[in-house]
Amino acid sequence: MSISTSNAAPVSGQASSAAAPEPEELVQLLTPEGERREHPDYPLDLSPEEIRGLYRDLVLVRRFDTEAVFLQRQGELGLWPSLLGQEAAQVGSARALHGHDMVFPTYREHGVAMCRGVRPEQLLELFRGVSHGGWNPKEHGFHLYTIVIGSQTLHATGYAMGIQRDGRVGAEGEAALAYFGDGASSQGDVNEAFVWASVFHAPVVFFCQNNQWAISAPLAKQSPIPLYRRAAGFGFPGVRVDGNDVFACLAVTRQAMRAAREGQGPSLIEAFTYRMGAHTTNDDPTRYRLSGELEEWKLKDPIERLRAYIAREGLAGADFLSGVDAEAEELGEQVRRACRELPDPRPMEIFDHVYAEPNSQVDEERERFAAYLDSFEGAEHEGDR
Amino acid sequence: MPTTTLTLGRALNAGMRRAMEADPKVLVMGEDVGKLGGVFRVTDGLQKDFGEDRVVDTPLAESGIIGTAIGLALRGYRPLCEIQFDGFVFPAADQIITQLAKMHMRSRGSIRLPVVIRIPFGGGIGAVEHHSESPEAYFAHTHGLRVVACANAVDAYWMIQQAIACDDPVVFFEPKRRYYDKGEIDETAPLESALPMGAARVARAGTDLTIACFGPMVKTALEAAAAAEEEGRSVEVLDLRSLSPIDYPALFDSVRRTGRLVVAHEAPVAYGLGGEIAARVTEECFYQLEAPVIRVGGFATPYPPARLEEHYLPDLDRVLDAVDRSLSH
Numbered sequence: 001m002s003i004s005t006s007n008a009a010p011v012s013g014q015a016s017s018a019a020a021p022e023p024e025e026l027v028q029l030l031t032p033e034g035e036r037r038e039h040p041d042y043p044l045d046l047s048p049e050e051i052r053g054l055y056r057d058l059v060l061v062r063r064f065d066t067e068a069v070f071l072q073r074q075g076e077l078g079l080w081p082s083l084l085g086q087e088a089a090q091v092g093s094a095r096a097l098h099g100h101d102m103v104f105p106t107y108r109e110h111g112v113a114m115c116r117g118v119r120p121e122q123l124l125e126l127f128r129g130v131s132h133g134g135w136n137p138k139e140h141g142f143h144l145y146t147i148v149i150g151s152q153t154l155h156a157t158g159y160a161m162g163i164q165r166d167g168r169v170g171a172e173g174e175a176a177l178a179y180f181g182d183g184a185s186s187q188g189d190v191n192e193a194f195v196w197a198s199v200f201h202a203p204v205v206f207f208c209q210n211n212q213w214a215i216s217a218p219l220a221k222q223s224p225i226p227l228y229r230r231a232a233g234f235g236f237p238g239v240r241v242d243g244n245d246v247f248a249c250l251a252v253t254r255q256a257m258r259a260a261r262e263g264q265g266p267s268l269i270e271a272f273t274y275r276m277g278a279h280t281t282n283d284d285p286t287r288y289r290l291s292g293e294l295e296e297w298k299l300k301d302p303i304e305r306l307r308a309y310i311a312r313e314g315l316a317g318a319d320f321l322s323g324v325d326a327e328a329e330e331l332g333e334q335v336r337r338a339c340r341e342l343p344d345p346r347p348m349e350i351f352d353h354v355y356a357e358p359n360s361q362v363d364e365e366r367e368r369f370a371a372y373l374d375s376f377e378g379a380e381h382e383g384d385r
Numbered sequence: 386m387p388t389t390t391l392t393l394g395r396a397l398n399a400g401m402r403r404a405m406e407a408d409p410k411v412l413v414m415g416e417d418v419g420k421l422g423g424v425f426r427v428t429d430g431l432q433k434d435f436g437e438d439r440v441v442d443t444p445l446a447e448s449g450i451i452g453t454a455i456g457l458a459l460r461g462y463r464p465l466c467e468i469q470f471d472g473f474v475f476p477a478a479d480q481i482i483t484q485l486a487k488m489h490m491r492s493r494g495s496i497r498l499p500v501v502i503r504i505p506f507g508g509g510i511g512a513v514e515h516h517s518e519s520p521e522a523y524f525a526h527t528h529g530l531r532v533v534a535c536a537n538a539v540d541a542y543w544m545i546q547q548a549i550a551c552d553d554p555v556v557f558f559e560p561k562r563r564y565y566d567k568g569e570i571d572e573t574a575p576l577e578s579a580l581p582m583g584a585a586r587v588a589r590a591g592t593d594l595t596i597a598c599f600g601p602m603v604k605t606a607l608e609a610a611a612a613a614e615e616e617g618r619s620v621e622v623l624d625l626r627s628l629s630p631i632d633y634p635a636l637f638d639s640v641r642r643t644g645r646l647v648v649a650h651e652a653p654v655a656y657g658l659g660g661e662i663a664a665r666v667t668e669e670c671f672y673q674l675e676a677p678v679i680r681v682g683g684f685a686t687p688y689p690p691a692r693l694e695e696h697y698l699p700d701l702d703r704v705l706d707a708v709d710r711s712l713s714h
Binding site: 154 | 443493552632
């Protein structure tokens, strides 16, 4: 069933939760069967080495994500939001970026983070509860995870306004990339970000991973029309891409980022994909969706189609594929070890970094709490905590 | 000392202008702040002199103002945002509370967000609903923010520059019914010579009782102190200036000398800053207190229609009544 585009919105409960897009609406360069397609607007010429690199990215990202789910089940993480099924959307878009571009993620962009050089254990810190953010955003051109839905789209837009004021729009320019989801498309902040970006012609690309589900709410609860078409109402281009096709995600994001850097303003990319796992490890999707839907999407798996393409075109031998698998296993082990070795923060760190400048309120409570801790028999000196 | 006579509103304008001249990264943004110069004309002339890239007329959405200001700050700018009226800050509350206040800690210090949010606050101007509120306690309860309120033209001039120079986000409350009160300002003095933004100021010295207040209530408290003097009572007025953190050493020092404290603010007394101040003073000055801390302020109601605000706002008589209640102990 296709999404209704008439003014009459679907009656609650009647709309299909995973409505298939109109075929002509979807930019696809690699079919689920692993066959290459050309698209007149999105030419893509990749070397075999680049294609093997994308495959390796996808496999490693999935292996890391799988390991993180295991770690949550073992009690090592408090929570994990799995990206299973969204690897191509993330790797494809991330590999379209330049070093100077700035990414504003949600809390599920583990694949983008890895492509930006964030170490896996740094991504785990938030979910293990040892910090609220495990990396320095400036070092990676990758902002911290934002948990409040959609807030980061405004930060990306403001950052892009800064790029303009720095005179960094042009052939060698910079741009911002904001990730968000289908659920976030309903947030006021996302819509305000669209208004700002459009009015100020800001160099920002909005990358919506439409994974069909906002926890238990299907896409039909957010929009009766395809999300990418909303861009037209704000005055900038929107495009829907097969989010499970790493080639298409790369090509479309490259073009959108290039346009933004060169001063052609913002655009919206809707990566049509599927959240194959639960919203987070606390969620139980069997309560709200049918297993048949998942089975359908498994046939569109982003990694399988690339593997099929590589095999068909003879772009790599068995050695390469088994080598990547071995590397993935090694990554899993390494992540397991690094997670368990993450040091717990010291009690007195509660008071660190509340303010950039000295603050008498925080200082007073820090002193009192240190004295309280020191009051216990055998307590070590506060300076050791 | 060469001084200029400026209204509180013009003093803010002059302070912002000086900060913008000193640092090209300072931007002004908000609704109607450009050509119009803001609904209170506080940003008058800035766009003409600094251009549309530095004095930005934004779309009409408060969350967008603060959210994009955060992004600009991430890029190295020092945005100075205007929220048009106190009651309109709430659409931006999410960005202020969940993002602006918390990003420094979230980043373990690697991100600094030197964003200033100017908010005209308080009542007494005969306005319609949402134009007369005092929402300072919401922000004082959000750690990661600095919260300040200026009470006169001199403080307005210096404190706005200090807020802009501060590396932490600052919510800057301006007493809108005092915008036209005048002060003598030495614009040639260096910023470093001004009283620090975090310090309280004894606005009037006294020995029998302390009134702690801020923003528009400072003038009211000074009038009450003058009236009390005619009855032979020596009332000290402490302008808190910084609401988070509060300058407790100055407050405790005053209360220990006078033994009595009245806290006055326009915001509702219930769950307000006065309660926090009363608790802290009771903890620290228990044996010097001659009377319980008395609070005077707005009622536990939404702000009333303008024809009732003279009854809602703590005026000279209500402050004197609180003073009398304290002195009668």
